[in-house]
Amino acid sequence: MTPSPPFDAREAQRLHWARAATGNPDIGLVAASADAGFRSYWRTVGESPTHIVMDSPPDKEDVRPWLAMRDVLEAGGVRVPRVLARDVDHGFLLLEDLGAQTYLHVIIDTNADELFDAAVGQLLKLQAIAPPPGLPAYDKALLARELRLFDEWFLARHLGVEPDCDDLENLDAAYRVLIDAALAQPRVLVHRDFMPRNLMPTDDGAGPAVLDFQDAVVGPIAYDALSLFKDAFLSWPEARVHAWLADYHRRACEAGLPVPPLERFRRDADLIGVQRHLKVLGIFARLNHRDHKPKYIADASRFVAYLDAVVPRYPELAPLGRVIERRLRPAFAAA
Known part of the structure; x- marks a missing residue:
């Protein structure tokens, strides 16, 4: 499992990945939400429609179980977030943006x-x-x-x-x-x-x-x-x-x-x-x-x-x- 870089380096790595995944070198990221674990969620700015980047540091919270269960649920007809790009080794996913309200x-x-x-x-x-x-x-x-x-x-x-x-x-x-x-x-x-x-x-x-x-x-x-x-x-x-x-x-x-x-x-x-x-x-x-x-x-x-x-x-x-x-x-x- 790849160790996560220090926070400031992780932030730069996340932005670099998001720009490559969206194909837009000018986007930024703003915090969208965090959960009780180690994952965090970031909304793109400077593009339309916007996207969500899930950041799941691989040495703290492996993203593979999330992806595996997402696929199981989707195959069963359950509405789950769509995955548009992924880098499993580094713990980044690009997701559809479902909005800010649960x-x-x-x-x-x-x-x-x-x-x-x-x-x-x-x-x-x-x-x-x-x-x-x-x-x-x-x-x-x-x-x-x-x-x-x-x-x-x-x-x-x-x-x-x-x-x-x-x-x-x-x-x-x-x-x-x-x-x-x-x-x-x-x-x-x-x-x-x-x-x-x-x-x-x-x-x-x-x-x-x-x-x-x-x-x-x-x-x-x-x-x-x-x-x-x-x-x-x-x-x-x-x-x-x-x-x-x-x-x-x-x-x-x-x-x-x-x-x-x-x-x-x-x-x-x-x-x-x-x-x-x-x-x-x-x-x-x-x-x-x-x-x-x-x-x-x-x-x-x-x-x-x-x-x-x-x-x-x-x-x-x-x-x-x-x-x-x-x-x-x-x-x-x-x-």
């Missing part, structure tokens, strides 16, 4: 039904794709590793709470419930971050473009639908979430996807949601303390609220509820 920028109360209807259409296409050989599974080890991010990064590092023996026993008991429930679900292709900030409106009639799909796995069918409606960056009333999940379930049945009966599906969605919420709390704390990206941890209260809405409904999650009440809530209120 679903997260444009979704409001009055258009949410329409936008989510289109998003579910893309999700059903994604879930109908046969996972490619060798795709990682959302297995016991991965589920457990994600859950332990909550212990290590959110409780211990962010809140300063060192779980004692009782806490660890309670967490272990709850995690067994969550992992067993996830492994019992029907398995499909899972995006793992199917949420409004990773969907972009398009004007070509193909539905929203799906972004940030490089970490896809084979896993529980309720995962992506739950991620869509219980987002990391905005919240909806429980009644609307329930209605959207029921609509997704109806459409998934009609599409022949292996969803269980609705009441079982609701339980599956709730429990995989708890797993995701705990994981994301850990990830956001890690982004803050290890990667010096503090903006994400501001949404921690959203995930605590998600947990508060679901955990009390399931007696089998009472051990997690005890940790929340005894350890998380007092420390979180004081933070």
Whole structure:
């Protein structure tokens, strides 16, 4: 894997590549967006139409998994960004410019039904794709590793709470419930971050473009639908979430996807949601303390609220509820 040059040299290398890829020696680049990983996105200026340059430093974030999954999704009819030029060894891609607004920028109360209807259409296409050989599974080890991010990064590092023996026993008991429930679900292709900030409106009639799909796995069918409606960056009333999940379930049945009966599906969605919420709390704390990206941890209260809405409904999650009440809530209120 080619080491990335220092930042200023990388900047010059990126601009030189963009000019060669577009065939326009006069264009410039301005920052378009960045994500929680090492990739960054740059919009061309001085040409029309504009393009997006993805910069994925090869020693930090190999672009090949992104390209491979993009091709899988496109072959399955999912709208994804079009790749116009590539330099895989140096980590540069030239993409179509889909604009500056994701679903997260444009979704409001009055258009949410329409936008989510289109998003579910893309999700059903994604879930109908046969996972490619060798795709990682959302297995016991991965589920457990994600859950332990909550212990290590959110409780211990962010809140300063060192779980004692009782806490660890309670967490272990709850995690067994969550992992067993996830492994019992029907398995499909899972995006793992199917949420409004990773969907972009398009004007070509193909539905929203799906972004940030490089970490896809084979896993529980309720995962992506739950991620869509219980987002990391905005919240909806429980009644609307329930209605959207029921609509997704109806459409998934009609599409022949292996969803269980609705009441079982609701339980599956709730429990995989708890797993995701705990994981994301850990990830956001890690982004803050290890990667010096503090903006994400501001949404921690959203995930605590998600947990508060679901955990009390399931007696089998009472051990997690005890940790929340005894350890998380007092420390979180004081933070």
